[in-house]
Amino acid sequence: MFTGIIHYLGSVVGYRQNRQILVIKAADLPGPLKRGESLAVNGVCLSVENHEAQKLSFHLSSETLALTNLSQLRPGDLVNLELPLTLQTPLSGHLVTGHVDALGTILRIQSRGEGKRMTISSPENLRPYLVPKGSIAVNGVSLTIAFLGKDYFEVELIPLTLQKTNLGRLRPGDKVNLEGDIIGKYVYNYLSKEK
Structure with missing residues (x-):
């Protein structure tokens, strides 16, 4: 669950494995995030595959590729990043699931x-x-x-x-x-x- 308040931007590095793996660079994002942790990327809730040297990789399912703009990104494009809501996070925006309609x-x-x-x-x-x-x-x-x-x-x-x-x-x-x-x-x- 997220709030829709963006604190971080990342930039697209590229794709691997026929666009099934998205790699982004996020220098300001705290971390490293552990494998399996959630991160909203352009409003899409994704599970972190790997986070090292300021780069994160995510597996993109066929549904994610079909229903979101993550399949249309180019190297250098900026993406909105949001860490999940915690019990200490102010709800400044509204409840966002990360499940794109x-x-x-x-x-x-x-x-x-x-x-x-x-x-x-x-x-x-x-x-x-x-x-x-x-x-x-x-x-x-x-x-x-x-x-x-x-x-x-x-x-x-x-x-x-x-x-x-x-x-x-x-x-x-x-x-x-x-x-x-x-x-x-x-x-x-x-x-x-x-x-």
Whole structure:
């Protein structure tokens, strides 16, 4: 479980074994992390295979490759990193599981003073969990839905978010990992069964 508050960035070193092993460099990440420990990479909960000399490797399942943007990364790309929530961790964002619901596409980015407003497509399977002013994780970053359209939503990015995450480096057409709010998912599932 995570909070969607990003404290670390890593950079992609590359892939091994036909893209089944992702290797990233994370100089600032405390560690070393032990084999099997969890780390959110662009909002995807992954198990650490190895962590040494500031490099981490992760096995990517076929489902992870199919449902997330981790298969589309290039060497040098920055990725958002988050350590798991502990009982001492302030819950500054919202509860994020690291289980991506869908890939969205950035449709538009508009400057708003020092910040930006980003428009992202919302795939059909994600829409039941989205509400205006509700929470959503975009590449693992906890954000508030500023506007909800029929097949898209908009989020506001403050300067701190642009500086501390990879969202400020994205362009229209880029794919982002999306995770709906876990509470919304449970409520939707419960109400669907009641009908």
